Amino acid sequence: MVTRTTPFEGQKTILEEELHKLAGSVPDPELPVLTLEELGVLRAVHVRGGGAVEVELTPTYTGCPAIEAMSADIERVLHEHGVPEVTVQTVLSPAWTTDDISDEGRRKLREFGIAPPRTQRATGPVPISLGPTRTAAHTPGGAAETPPAVGPEADPVRCPHCGSADTELLSRFSSTACKALRRCLSCREPFDHFKEL
Amino acid sequence: MTVTAGSTAALALGDDALVLSHRLGEWAGKAPVLEEEVALANIALDLLGQARVLLSMAGDEDELAYLREERDFRNLQLVEQPNGDFAHTITRQLYFSTYQRLLYAELAAGDGQFAPLAAKAVKEVAYHQDHAEQWTLRLGDGTAESHRRMREACEALWRYTAEMFHPVEGVDVNWKDLETSWLESVSAVLRRATLDVPEGPRSGAWTAGAGRQGLHTEPFGRMLAEMQHLHRSHPGASW
Ligand SMILES: [Zn+2]
Numbered sequence: 001m002v003t004r005t006t007p008f009e010g011q012k013t014i015l016e017e018e019l020h021k022l023a024g025s026v027p028d029p030e031l032p033v034l035t036l037e038e039l040g041v042l043r044a045v046h047v048r049g050g051g052a053v054e055v056e057l058t059p060t061y062t063g064c065p066a067i068e069a070m071s072a073d074i075e076r077v078l079h080e081h082g083v084p085e086v087t088v089q090t091v092l093s094p095a096w097t098t099d100d101i102s103d104e105g106r107r108k109l110r111e112f113g114i115a116p117p118r119t120q121r122a123t124g125p126v127p128i129s130l131g132p133t134r135t136a137a138h139t140p141g142g143a144a145e146t147p148p149a150v151g152p153e154a155d156p157v158r159c160p161h162c163g164s165a166d167t168e169l170l171s172r173f174s175s176t177a178c179k180a181l182r183r184c185l186s187c188r189e190p191f192d193h194f195k196e197l
Numbered sequence: 198m199t200v201t202a203g204s205t206a207a208l209a210l211g212d213d214a215l216v217l218s219h220r221l222g223e224w225a226g227k228a229p230v231l232e233e234e235v236a237l238a239n240i241a242l243d244l245l246g247q248a249r250v251l252l253s254m255a256g257d258e259d260e261l262a263y264l265r266e267e268r269d270f271r272n273l274q275l276v277e278q279p280n281g282d283f284a285h286t287i288t289r290q291l292y293f294s295t296y297q298r299l300l301y302a303e304l305a306a307g308d309g310q311f312a313p314l315a316a317k318a319v320k321e322v323a324y325h326q327d328h329a330e331q332w333t334l335r336l337g338d339g340t341a342e343s344h345r346r347m348r349e350a351c352e353a354l355w356r357y358t359a360e361m362f363h364p365v366e367g368v369d370v371n372w373k374d375l376e377t378s379w380l381e382s383v384s385a386v387l388r389r390a391t392l393d394v395p396e397g398p399r400s401g402a403w404t405a406g407a408g409r410q411g412l413h414t415e416p417f418g419r420m421l422a423e424m425q426h427l428h429r430s431h432p433g434a435s436w
Contacts, residue, residue: 059246061242061243061246061321062243062246062247062249062250062314062317062318062321063242063243063244063245063246063247063249064246065242092250092313092314092316092317093312093313093316093317094316095313095316095317095320096317097320170232171232171235171236172236172324172327172328172331173232173235173236173239173240173324173328174235175235176239177239177242177243177321181232195324197320197321
């Protein structure tokens with residue numbers, strides 16, 4: 001029997017912290033090397049009256065199909081640990097960004113052969129270009145490099161295999177919406193790049 | 198179903214996303230190269246995600262998607278236009294993603310009911326717009342054949358572009374400013390792609406511009422039949 005202490009607003013109880021750890025340790029269904037905590041999509045775990053638990057989850061992309069599998073996995077793990085009632089809610093705000101991926105998560109992505117997203121320092125409203133837009137050179141047959149809203153030239157996407165900064169974009173969209181396909185010009189290996197969002 | 202200004206707006210924006218998502222999905226198995234197959238499917242998936250959030254604000258997403266009649270859809274006529282050749286699809290993408298990015302950026306900056314979704318979706322749409330722009334440049338400034346096809350597509354779809362800026366009840370943005378920004382942005386891309394900015398009217402003789410009122414073009418009925426067929430034949434089916 002768990003007795004719930006009354007926390008101050010926004011303060012987690014010991015039980016909530018423990019359940020947060022459990023839910024956060026669930027692997028991402030599409031990139032199982034990452035946990036939901038490392039991906040930064042687990043927003044909150046609340047214990048309500050009667051032992052019911054409410055989990056707040058945010059999707060990476062609005063249409064991310066993995067969110068349903070994530071919810072089911074969280075429910076299963078918490079049930080296995082004796083929580084009788086689990087509700088997983090999807091929250092959109094504040095919008096998830098690739099900056100929410102932890103350092104450990106980035107390290108694991110690289111180890112897995114995926115170039116992690118570059119950090120975007122911009123805060124506030126989403127930058128938007130009007131009128132003459134990005135002036136990336138368009139070479140026939142080759143896709144231009146500049147991703148929207150991010151990606152300073154000074155911060156190249158590095159090959160996760162050999163670390164070379166000499167890489168080129170092959171396709172803006174790869175196996176999933178969150179990745180782009182690139183190729184390393186040093187070791188010639190193609191690789192996925194987790195796009196900045 | 199009670200129709201409030203909020204749900205009218207959610208239907209308009211949600212139907213745009215749903216219908217375009219379905220059109221882009223029609224490219225599956227037919228895109229010119231594998232990378233494009235994946236790109237168009239991913240863009241369709243982003244739009245489907247937006248549609249699900251928006252339609253859920255107006256009612257039951259499945260009922261709204263699968264059980265409404267043609268006249269009850271509030272999408273722009275632009276997004277229901279058939280895929281045509283690849284140039285038509287890219288032009289439709291250029292016109293719509295530029296509009297959607299500007300609109301969502303405005304909504305994200307406000308504090309209305311659409312702000313949370315818009316803040317999230319505008320980042321996805323930035324990639325859609327970039328994709329459309331890069332293809333517009335490659336095809337417009339490509340071969341004589343690709344240039345001709347792009348020019349024809351730009352002109353053919355131009356008459357559906359005025360409707361985007363007819364004010365939608367419950368969407369609190371400055372539509373005039375939006376239209377000015379859209380024209381500047383699209384014109385700049387077309388000029389860089391060595392394409393002329395079409396000179397024809399931006400709305401058609403009688404129906405173009407009426408999608409928001411439930412008047413749709415002929416190809417939409419066929420698309421809807423295809424989209425709703427499975428659900429209507431097997432209600433509640435899942436796999
Ligand atoms: Zn390399």
